[in-house]
Amino acid sequence: MSPSFQVRFGIIGCASIARKFCRTMNLCPNATLHGVASRTLAKAQAFATENSLPPTTVLYGSYEALLDDPDIDAVYIPLPTSLHLPWAVATARKKKHVLLEKPSACNVTELDQIIFACEENGVQFMDGTMWVHHPRSQVMADFFSDPQRFGQLKSIQTCFNYFFGYDFVENNIRAQPDLDPLGALSDSGWYCIMACLFTANYQLPKFATALKNPVYNKAGVVISCGASLLWENGALATFNCSFLAHLTMDFAVVGTNGSLNVTDFVIPYEEKSASLSILSGSNFSELALGWTEKPIEQVVKTELPQEVFMVKEFSTLVDGIKNHGLSPEKKWPTNTRKTQLIIDAIAASISRGFESVEVY
């Protein structure tokens, strides 16, 4: 890694999540915000004012103008899902690295075009799932891969729910048929599905089955649903994702020798400290009056928020490609694609009356 190298980022689209990204840029040691594009210059200016961007930030009145700027290395794309295909492909074709908000695309066919464009143009692809970059996730991965403490994966129960009001449910870009046709399944379900894959060391399940009966908004977009995933080895995951329930991010995993519980896996309660509860080798005590072992809470302290770890990792990869002749890291598009494949399978299961759909 080049110590002084800074990846110069552009943002296309002024979504509210882009506000968080501006803060990330300030905190990230190897990235800097070069410019922001909106569909009009006035909108970009309003965004710059709102977020107190320094006057050196370049503002563009069109996405194309930002993509044409040779001083931009990488582009963060927080556009509505249905716009990912055209703009991620356009970004890659301009030889700019792609940090794409999740859900990655409307379906895996679209995503494959994005990944192909990135490969063809030698640029890094990464989706915007932040939690996998949190140091706590490494502690979890270490536990899941420990044959003594965890053993073999048996089951996962996870959920990501929130409620931003009925106006959100009907009108937000996450619940519009032409912008994010899979609604809660692809928005909050994304995290649950990736959590399941993460636990299974990114091995694909054999079957995905939607649970009866999803809830739809007036426009026909899923705003609440659940599904189960079944692996070849018998491991079973179930998850719920909803725009209609209290904020919840449960992640509970059971192996043959141990279990793990986290209740804030998507975004930790606090920025600089995240905990996980781990239990190993417990059994009923004499006469089943209690347990021989109780869960141990581990606290993982961090200097940086998880989104900064994400951008730092992405920028390190960009540095490697730009300055050290390395190839793009394929694990990121591969993991994204597996997540999208499962979303597609669950959507297919819903449309086929909740029958099991093979994932491949």
Place this chain on the structure above:
Amino acid sequence: MSPSFQVRFGIIGCASIARKFCRTMNLCPNATLHGVASRTLAKAQAFATENSLPPTTVLYGSYEALLDDPDIDAVYIPLPTSLHLPWAVATARKKKHVLLEKPSACNVTELDQIIFACEENGVQFMDGTMWVHHPRSQVMADFFSDPQRFGQLKSIQTCFNYFFGYDFVENNIRAQPDLDPLGALSDSGWYCIMACLFTANYQLPKFATALKNPVYNKAGVVISCGASLLWENGALATFNCSFLAHLTMDFAVVGTNGSLNVTDFVIPYEEKSASLSILSGSNFSELALGWTEKPIEQVVKTELPQEVFMVKEFSTLVDGIKNHGLSPEKKWPTNTRKTQLIIDAIAASISRGFESVEVY
């Protein structure tokens, strides 16, 4: 309640759970162990020695002998499930109150005969699900019925898993086709299903659907499976129950305004103190950097273990019937029957290729 009245209990069958019951008898203020029956007197004597029962304990060489003893008011029946029908009915016909270990019966048709016999003979029926009698459960029920803190029920995720080794999986009475034909579904699944009913204020779900693919032992008994339950109002529950995974008893409930997490709902980690984690009215903090509220852990201290609360409640009802002209409390057989109905529906779903089965 008569302050000095003590219900005189008999135990038929010397299952290992009966050892815990002897201890319960010592701790319960309104119950006393009068006698123990086994299929031979030698077995009953061995059980008495093993459990240091006082010499005043009457020992019987047959179940019939115990049921014929006029000094016995109530019988605790920890026999294998397939023996519940004949012995619970015989107990009721001898006008003795019935405390029946779960699962209540092999199916609801059998259970209905037991409940009918209890009603016809004016005796109390209660199944042996201990956790619902723990004071913590009342705190949970209060939360679920609070329209401000919890709101409307949206989803439940629960599991009860344990692993006692492969010999247990193949040979224990809980996994024999002629003794407990539904294996893990009726043994550990019982608790999950009752937890779902408890949360829904014992309103039956509309549909029960088994998840693909249960695991069977060599004799063809389910030793690991999962299912989903769907209520008319859209509330959704999923659960896993298994004899093949590390000891886990998760119970996670989400409403519109709050959520609850307990990780030891069947048997608390400790006997005199049980905790629950409750969160209400939380949302993402500014820029979704964290949460506005964090869960609050509530600790419920108790003087007595949960099984003693169960026997105390049962004995109070027996006292009411015997000494105060009261009728048996119908809520207990009603709740048991609903749990058994759901087990039957899930078993039917498994045998019909995992299709949804209406529960009624």
